[in-house]
Amino acid sequence: MRRAIHTLSATFAAVAAIGIVVLMGITVADVIRRALTDKSIQGGIELAPLILVGAVLLGLGYAEQTRTNVRTSLVTSRLAARPRAAVRCVGFVVVIGLVLWMVWETADRARSAVEIGEVTPGFVGLPAWPARVAIPIGLGVLALELLLQLLDELRVLAGREPVERTA
Amino acid sequence: MSVSVALIIALVVFGALLAAEMPVALALAVAGATGLLLIDGVEQTAATLASAPFEATSGYSLVVIPMFILMGVLIANAGVLSDLFSLANRLTRRIPGGLGVATVMSAAGFAAVTGSSAAAVATLGRLCVGEMRKHGYSVRLAAGIVAASGTLGILIPPSIVLVIYGVLTTESIGALLLAGVVPGILTAVVYIITIVTLVRIGYGRADDAVRVEAAGPADTASTARLREYESAFYILIVFVVVLGGIYGGIFTETEAGAMGALCALVILFIRGSRTELGLWRSLAAALRESAAVTSMIFALLIGGSVFTLFLVSGRLPNDLTDWVIGLDVSSHVVLLIFLLVLLVLGALIDGVSILLLTVPLAYPVITELGFSGIWFGVIMVKMIEIGLLTPPFGINVYLVAGVVKGVRVEDAFRGAFPFVVAEICVVTILIAFPELVTWLPDLARD
Numbered sequence: 253m254r255r256a257i258h259t260l261s262a263t264f265a266a267v268a269a270i271g272i273v274v275l276m277g278i279t280v281a282d283v284i285r286r287a288l289t290d291k292s293i294q295g296g297i298e299l300a301p302l303i304l305v306g307a308v309l310l311g312l313g314y315a316e317q318t319r320t321n322v323r324t325s326l327v328t329s330r331l332a333a334r335p336r337a338a339v340r341c342v343g344f345v346v347v348i349g350l351v352l353w354m355v356w357e358t359a360d361r362a363r364s365a366v367e368i369g370e371v372t373p374g375f376v377g378l379p380a381w382p383a384r385v386a387i388p389i390g391l392g393v394l395a396l397e398l399l400l401q402l403l404d405e406l407r408v409l410a411g412r413e414p415v416e417r418t419a
Numbered sequence: 420m421s422v423s424v425a426l427i428i429a430l431v432v433f434g435a436l437l438a439a440e441m442p443v444a445l446a447l448a449v450a451g452a453t454g455l456l457l458i459d460g461v462e463q464t465a466a467t468l469a470s471a472p473f474e475a476t477s478g479y480s481l482v483v484i485p486m487f488i489l490m491g492v493l494i495a496n497a498g499v500l501s502d503l504f505s506l507a508n509r510l511t512r513r514i515p516g517g518l519g520v521a522t523v524m525s526a527a528g529f530a531a532v533t534g535s536s537a538a539a540v541a542t543l544g545r546l547c548v549g550e551m552r553k554h555g556y557s558v559r560l561a562a563g564i565v566a567a568s569g570t571l572g573i574l575i576p577p578s579i580v581l582v583i584y585g586v587l588t589t590e591s592i593g594a595l596l597l598a599g600v601v602p603g604i605l606t607a608v609v610y611i612i613t614i615v616t617l618v619r620i621g622y623g624r625a626d627d628a629v630r631v632e633a634a635g636p637a638d639t640a641s642t643a644r645l646r647e648y649e650s651a652f653y654i655l656i657v658f659v660v661v662l663g664g665i666y667g668g669i670f671t672e673t674e675a676g677a678m679g680a681l682c683a684l685v686i687l688f689i690r691g692s693r694t695e696l697g698l699w700r701s702l703a704a705a706l707r708e709s710a711a712v713t714s715m716i717f718a719l720l721i722g723g724s725v726f727t728l729f730l731v732s733g734r735l736p737n738d739l740t741d742w743v744i745g746l747d748v749s750s751h752v753v754l755l756i757f758l759l760v761l762l763v764l765g766a767l768i769d770g771v772s773i774l775l776l777t778v779p780l781a782y783p784v785i786t787e788l789g790f791s792g793i794w795f796g797v798i799m800v801k802m803i804e805i806g807l808l809t810p811p812f813g814i815n816v817y818l819v820a821g822v823v824k825g826v827r828v829e830d831a832f833r834g835a836f837p838f839v840v841a842e843i844c845v846v847t848i849l850i851a852f853p854e855l856v857t858w859l860p861d862l863a864r865d
Contacts, residue, residue: 262707265714269706272485272713276684279482279677283670300673301477307485308476311714320711321442321718322769326811328440343439350449350468357469387472 254415257396258317264393265314271307275300295376302372305383309390316397337408344402351395359388420457422733429454429729443772444715447722454729467728475724476717479673481586485713486676487577489705491533492712493683494657496705497690500542502650503528505643508550516618518554519564520611522547526568527607528651530575531658532683536807540569540815544822560622562826563834566815567610567841570804573770575603577661577676579716580770580803584796586720587727587778591793592672593665594860598793600662601855602801606845613841622837653686666863716771723775730779740783750788751850757781758802758846765806769814773803794856798849805842808835 278300282293315321328336364370365384371377404415433450437443448471455464507521507528514520522543529539543565551561573580576596585592661679664670670678687705691698730736743753757777764773778799785795807815809832816831849855 265707265710268710268714272489272709273706275482276486276489276677276680279486279674280681283674283678297479300482301479304482304485305473305476307710308714308717309472311710312718314707315711315714315718316442318711320715321444322715322772323440323442324437324768325440326767327438339439343436343441346436346449347441347445350445350452353452353465354448354468354472357465358472361469361473383477384473391472 254400257313257393257400261313261317261393261397264310264390268307268311268314271303271310275303275307278303295378298372298374298376298378302378302380302383306386309386310393312390313393313397316394316401333408333414334411337405340405341402341409344398344405348395348398348402351391351398355388355391355395358384358391362388422458422735422738425454425457425729425733426735428457429726433726437768442718443768444718444722447719447772447775448725451722451725451727451729455725455732458729458733463732467725471724471728472721475721478586480592481717481720483582483592483673483676484579484586484716485709486673486680487579487582488712488716489709490577490657490661490676490680490683492705492709493680493687493702494529494532494654495542496694496696496701496708497653497683497687498694499650499653499686499690500525500529500539501546502647503654504543504546506647506651509644509647514615516614518547518551518556519560519614519618522551522564523568523571523607523610523614527571527575527603528654530571530603532654532661532679533572533577536569536572536815537818539572540565540818541822543568544819544826548819548823548826557622557834558826559830559834560617561834562816562819562823562831563836563838564610564614565823566808566813566819566831566835567838569815569818570807570842571603571607571610573804573807574599574606574797574800576600577679578800580774580800581796582672583716583720583771583774584778584799587723587774588782588792588796590796591860594793594863595796596662596665596672597860597863598797598856599800600859602797602845602849605848605855606801606804606842609841609845610838613837617837653682653690657682657686666859668863719771719775723772726775727779736779736783739780740787743784744787750790753784753788754790754850757785758798761799761802762805762809765803766809766811766813770800770803770806773806774799791853791857793860794849794853797856798846801842801846801849805839805846808832808839808842 278296282296286292328339331339362384365381370380370384372380408414429450432453433446436446436449452464452468455467504521504525507524508518511517511520526539526543547565548561552558576599578596578599581595581599582592585595657679660682661675664675664678665672687702691701694701696704761773761777782792786792807813813832813835816835817828820826820828820831
């Protein structure tokens with residue numbers, strides 16, 4: 253299961269990375285087109301934020317997997333292994349609860365965006381629902397990565413060997 | 420429930436989750452959601468959680484953040500920093516404490532193309548600390564120099580922290596980036612003066628006489644020199660494209676970031692085959708890192724937006740502003756109190772989190788008191804820089820201790836102390852002469 257979740261996070265991160273490169277490409281193309289023809293790419297300004305939403309949310313799981321997310325071990329580093337695991341368990345339960353609540357709420361929002369065929373405001377009116385759908389997916393992968401860490405802490409709490417981090 | 424009680428409970432929740440080593444972004448979101456639940460109920464909180472991830476990430480002006488991240492990560496993976504250090508090392512070998520000066524100069528050059536300090540500290544730590552140790556620098560001075568040099572990355576443009584400040588306050592991001600130039604250079608100069616002074620008074624016992632020999636035959640080889648100048652040239656190009664584009668009004672900040680990232684991509688393609696990992700692995704590593712760092716920054720923005728919505732919902736920024744304006748104290752006393760709060764927070768949490776926690780409250784007060792929002796942004800970054808060097812959270816110090824064998828955290832904190840004093844001097848200068856910050860953005864506007 254661990255490998256499957258990590259692979260899922262890494263795959264979404266690859267999609268996110270492609271999204272960032274596409275963002276760069278769209279913006280550069282817009283600059284070049286404006287320099288040559290004095291006109292911007294139609295819909296470029298509407299499309300970029302939608303790609304950004306997807307890139308950001310789909311990379312969340314990988315950011316957690318690689319421990320890129322900022323945290324401080326100021327208190328936990330001073331604790332023995334089992335009290336540390338207990339404190340972390342409580343923390344993980346709380347944050348996983350919030351992320352799952354966000355998954356629920358954003359999934360509901362995504363469903364209504366698909367149903368009504370939500371489009372961006374403005375002249376071009378691009379479909380906004382793919383970005384809306386990416387949000388609960390990205391948050392869901394983040395929840396899975398957090399859940400893995402909770403299970404690791406529970407192992408320590410049960411007196412078993414901690415799992416070595418590979419990322 | 421009263422708003423002030425809700426605020427206290429939210430802050431306790433935030434602190435408890437930080438203590439439990441949870442990601443700061445999620446701690447902010449949980450604290451904000453708790454506050455909202457207490458003052459607005461379940462429905463309003465659910466609506467906030469449903470909208471925050473989209474609202475906090477879907478602005479066109481936010482595209483500049485991944486562009487600057489991509490640019491910095493690509494350049495870092497192209498391996499230009501080691502060449503920059505070799506070049507600076509050669510240029511400064513006759514100066515007392517020249518190796519330390521070279522470290523600051525190469526960090527300043529690297530800061531001109533990357534918006535964060537971690538990459539610079541990690542690379543310079545591996546490169547410079549051992550070299551400085553060989554030439555008589557004490558461990559603490561060598562580690563302190565590297566940790567302090569790394570702080571330049573978050574002030575000298577492109578600074579991601581300043582971009583986020585611009586996003587939170589709606590101050591012009593272009594003006595903020597230009598505002599960081601003079602204070603950034605000033606900080607580098609003050610660091611250099613600090614190093615030369617420390618070496619002269621015998622703090623580090625740097626033995627510069629043997630440096631020419633230590634530089635070795637590679638230093639004199641024309642190919643090595645050519646590579647050094649090539650790297651410096653690349654950095655100059657990216658800096659000119661980004662800052663020149665913004666200053667000259669040719670590009671928006673987002674476009675400048677994208678053009679800079681494109682230049683960085685080209686540089687990685689030229690240099691990639693000469694890196695340790697080779698072109699494709701370097702590129703893949705850079706793209707993966709860009710995705711992770713982008714998500715990390717935006718996770719903070721999402722969590723911060725939930726927390727800010729709680730503050731705004733409870734009218735806390737307005738109430739604080741009204742209360743402070745009603746006090747019979749000088750505006751500089753209020754500023755000093757804010758700076759002290761930032762100093763304390765800087766010792767506990769990272770820079771972006773500090774911005775997300777304090778800007779919604781501090782910015783309205785400071786601007787209402789007549790201070791420039793642009794100037795305050797730079798002052799905030801300076802305080803965050805100090806936080807990177809002070810215990811217990813001084814992240815740059817931990818980074819140096821983490822990447823260099825034989826460097827203890829306590830030694831690195833001691834070594835960073837003179838630079839904290841130097842930073843406080845720079846902040847004092849910038850408060851006394853705010854024109855040093857506002858001059859360049861004003862010039863660009865005219």
